[in-house]
Amino acid sequence: MSNTTPFTDAHAIARLDFALIFKKDLTDDERAQLALELQAHLDQFNRVEADNDDEGDEPSIAFDRTGEDDEVTESVHIHGNYVHVVWSDYRGWSFSRDSAIGYFQPVLKWVREGRLALSSISLVYRDVFFNETPDTYSASEVLKMGGQYVAQKIFSSGPRWRHWLAWRNSEAESLPVVTYATLRIEADVVVPTGDDNASFHCTEIIHSQNLRWRDDALLTAPSDEELRKAWNSAHGANHALIQELITDDMLERIGLKEGSNERPLPH
C-alpha cells in the first residue's frame, strides 16, 4: 500500500487559477477603478490587504471569500497585467469555471468596451501529494515511469528534485486557439515550524495552459460562451496530461478513473 496520499480524500488539487491576461499593465487609476467595480460585484468577498510575500514583489489588490473557520475558499486578485480567480476549495470543473466567469464580469465588461486589451487567458492547476513518512518516499508512487513528460532520472534522484517542461501545441492549425503549456514538478521534504514539527514529503505538480485566440476579433470581445469553450479546451489538455503523468493508483484515488464502478445507461 502506498504511503503517499493526495491533497484531499477526493482531489489532488490544492489550487486552481483562472487568469485574464492583458497586453499592457494596468495604470494605477485603472487598478483603483477596477477594484471599486469588483468590490461592488463580489458581494460575498472581502477586500483584504495584499500579501506581497505570497505573490511576489508586484503590488496586487485582493478579494477573498471565506468558508468555515475563516479559511479562504476563493480569491480574486488584480495584478500588473492580469486579473485572476484562485480556487482553494475545488468544487468540480463546471462550477469552478462558471463561477470564475461570473466573478470576472466587471473585467470582461472593460474588455468588451475596449478599455482593456486581452492578450490571452490561462488555467493553472497545482496538484499536491503528501507522504507522512519521507523515508519511504518513491517518485513512482505518484508518477508513471516511462511517460514522455518526465525524465527517468528523477526516479533514482532521491526525495529532492525539480522538473520543468514547456511546450507549444502547434500541430492543430484548425483549432481556434494556440496553447502554450508548462509543467513544473517539485519534490521536497518539508519540516514545519511550530509544535507539530514532524517532517513529511511533498510532491507538487503545477501544470498550466496559456491560450491565445487565432482570431483577434474573438480576443477583443470574447463572449462568456467563447471563454467557456477556451477554458474547457485548457481543462481538457490538463486532464489528458495528468492522465498520462500520474500512476493508475493515484488516478483512481483522485477520481479520474471514475466510471469503472458505474454502469452505463441502457440504450
Added chain:
Amino acid sequence: MNAHCRIEFSDDRWGPTAFSASKDADFDHGWKTAKSALQLGRLKPGRTYSKRSSRLAQLRNDAAALSKLDLEEVTPPSIMSMHAARTFINGLCEGCLDFDLEISHDGEINFLYGDETELFHVHIDEHGALSYYAKWDGGEMFGDDKCAGEFPHQELLRFVDHRK
C-alpha cells in the same frame, strides 16, 4: 509537441536546453510560479474543502462497494447519476455538507437531511434527474425531474439554518 526541458537536482542542472520563455509567458512572470504552494506553506486543505472532498470520496467508495457485490438484483449507480450527485455535492453551500448518503440497490442516490418530523430529501435517479421533497415549519416543498444544476441550494440552506 515542441518541448524544451530543464531539470534541476539540487544545484546541478542537466537536460537539453534551458526553457526559453515565450512572449506569452507574462502570466508566469507576473504570477511568480517559482513560488510554489510548497514554499508558501499552504500545505493543508481548508475545513470546507476537506469535508466536501470526504463526502465525494464517500459517494465514490459506496458506489464502488455496491458494484463489487456482484449480485443480480443489485445495480451500481449509472454514469449520469454519479455525475449529477457530484454536481449536487459541489454546489452545496458550506453549511450543507452534513447529510446522510444512501445508495439504493437499484443505483439511485439519496441525500437525507433532518429527521422524521422535519426533513429535506434529495433523490437522484438512474438518468441523473434530481427530485426533492422538504417538510418543515408547517410547510412543504418539492421539485421533480430537474438537473442537478437547477437545485434550489438557498432553500436547503434555509432548512439547515432553521435546524441549527
